[in-house]
Amino acid sequence: MDPTLRPENYDAYIQKNMPKSNLIWDLARAFFVGGLICTLGQGLNALGMEVFKLSEDQAGMLSIVVLIFLGALLTGLGVYDVLGKFAGAGSIVPITGFANSIVAPAMEFKREGYVLGVGAKMFAIAGPVLVYGTILSVAAGIAALLF
Amino acid sequence: MSRRTGKRTFALTGVYAVAAGTVVGDMEGKGPFGPYYDRVLKDDLFGEKTWEKAESKMFQFAVDKAIEKAGLKTGDVDCLIGGDLLNQIISSSFAARELHIPYLGIYGACSTFSEATLLGGLLIDSRSMDCAVCATSTHFSTAERQYRMPLELGTGRTPTAQRTTTAAGACVLRSRGPGVRVTGCTLGEIVDWHIKDANNMGAAMAPAAADTIAAHLLETERAPGYYDCILTGDLGHHGSEVAIKLLRQRGFDISKNHADCGIEIYPADADVQSGGSGCGCSAVVFGAFYLKELMNGRINRLLLVSTGALLSPTSTLQGETIPGIAHAVAFESGEEG
Numbered sequence: 001m002d003p004t005l006r007p008e009n010y011d012a013y014i015q016k017n018m019p020k021s022n023l024i025w026d027l028a029r030a031f032f033v034g035g036l037i038c039t040l041g042q043g044l045n046a047l048g049m050e051v052f053k054l055s056e057d058q059a060g061m062l063s064i065v066v067l068i069f070l071g072a073l074l075t076g077l078g079v080y081d082v083l084g085k086f087a088g089a090g091s092i093v094p095i096t097g098f099a100n101s102i103v104a105p106a107m108e109f110k111r112e113g114y115v116l117g118v119g120a121k122m123f124a125i126a127g128p129v130l131v132y133g134t135i136l137s138v139a140a141g142i143a144a145l146l147f
Numbered sequence: 148m149s150r151r152t153g154k155r156t157f158a159l160t161g162v163y164a165v166a167a168g169t170v171v172g173d174m175e176g177k178g179p180f181g182p183y184y185d186r187v188l189k190d191d192l193f194g195e196k197t198w199e200k201a202e203s204k205m206f207q208f209a210v211d212k213a214i215e216k217a218g219l220k221t222g223d224v225d226c227l228i229g230g231d232l233l234n235q236i237i238s239s240s241f242a243a244r245e246l247h248i249p250y251l252g253i254y255g256a257c258s259t260f261s262e263a264t265l266l267g268g269l270l271i272d273s274r275s276m277d278c279a280v281c282a283t284s285t286h287f288s289t290a291e292r293q294y295r296m297p298l299e300l301g302t303g304r305t306p307t308a309q310r311t312t313t314a315a316g317a318c319v320l321r322s323r324g325p326g327v328r329v330t331g332c333t334l335g336e337i338v339d340w341h342i343k344d345a346n347n348m349g350a351a352m353a354p355a356a357a358d359t360i361a362a363h364l365l366e367t368e369r370a371p372g373y374y375d376c377i378l379t380g381d382l383g384h385h386g387s388e389v390a391i392k393l394l395r396q397r398g399f400d401i402s403k404n405h406a407d408c409g410i411e412i413y414p415a416d417a418d419v420q421s422g423g424s425g426c427g428c429s430a431v432v433f434g435a436f437y438l439k440e441l442m443n444g445r446i447n448r449l450l451l452v453s454t455g456a457l458l459s460p461t462s463t464l465q466g467e468t469i470p471g472i473a474h475a476v477a478f479e480s481g482e483e484g
Contacts, residue, residue, distance in 0.1 A: 019385070
C-alpha cells in the first residue's frame, strides 16, 4: 500500500517511484564509445610517432588537433548530438566532447550576431571547464614548485 | 451572465467554440492526429530565418486559419488572447503585430491555452465581447535553447523528461453557435509540492492538475464520469500516473476517462521519454481532434485541463522548487437543456 501523498512526502515518493536511467547500460555505452574515441586518439599518437617520426609531444599534439577537428566537424554535420544521446558521458568527457560543447552554442547563437551571440555564448558550457581547469593547473603548478 | 458555483468555478452560458486552426512540426504530424491538423510542416523553419520567426508565423497561421474556418474576417474578432513560452512572449506578440486585433498577451507556461479559453469564455459570457480568438504556440527549437541546451550538444535525456512540441493552435469563441458550448471553467491555484527537478515537470504539475480537477468536480457537484473525457495538457506518462493516484486519494477515479495531450500527440514508439509538452500541445490536440469529436457528437462532454510548470532557467539554477498550475474549461456538445 502506497502512503498517502502530501506536500511533505511527495518529492521523496517521486524520487523513489519514477523510472531512473539504467545505470549499468548507460555506463556500458559510455565505456564502449569513450574507449573507442580514446583508442582512436592512441592510434593517431602511434601514427605520428611511427610513420611521421614525430617526438612524443608532437605526436600527442597531432592526436589532440585531429580529435578536436573531428568533434567540431561532426557537430557541424549534426552527427555528434546523435552520438551523444547514445553514449552520454562517453562522448562528452573526451576532448571531442569539449569541441562539441563550444561549437554547438556557437552554431546555435549565430543568429544573435557575432559579438553578443557567437562570441558571448560560445563558452557558455565550456566556460566552467576553462575557469576551474586554469585555477587547478595554477594550484598544481604551485604545489609542484613547493614539494 | 456567468454564475459562480464555487470559489473558483463559473458556469458559462452563450459561449461557443466554433472553429480551430492548427499547425504542427514534422514529428508531431507523424502522431495519431496527423491527418487532423490543418498543416504539417516538413521544414520546421517554415521558410523563415530563425526559429523564433518560424514560431511566430505558426501562431499567425493558426489564428488566420481558425478565423477563416469560422467563416469570419479578422475585423470581426473583438480580441486575441494568447501566449507562448518564450521570454516576453514574443511569438504571440510579434504575430499580433501583423493581425491588427485587440490583443491580450498572457503567460501561464503550458497552461496558457486553457487560461486563454477561460478568459475568452468569461469575456463573452459577460457580453463584453462577441468573438475572441484564443491561441498558443511552442516550438521545440526555440524552447530548447531558452530552457535547456544548444540543439547540437551531445547529451542524453532522463526518462521523465518531455519534448517541447512544435505546435500552434487557435480556437475561435463566439456568443452564438453553431458550435460546441463552453459551459464552465475553474480557475487554477498555484500548487507547489517541492519538486526541483526541471526534467520532471509532469511530477511538478500533477498536484496542480489534481487540485483543479477536484475543485471543479466538487464545485459543480459532478462525478468524474459526468465527462466523457478529462483531457490534461502535458503531464506525460509519469505525471498522468501520479495525477490519477492523487485524485483517487481524494475519492475521484478518473482512470477510465482520462487522456493527456502530451501522451497522445506523438506516435507510441517516438523517442520522447515521458511525452510532449508546451502550451501549443494542448491547443493542437484539442483544436484538431477533440473539438471535431465534440462537434460531431462522438464525445459529448469534455473537461480540458492544460497544465503549466511556472519555472524559469534562473529559478532552476537558484534551486527554487517548481510551482504548478492548471486551469479547467468544460465543453459540451449539442444544444442547451
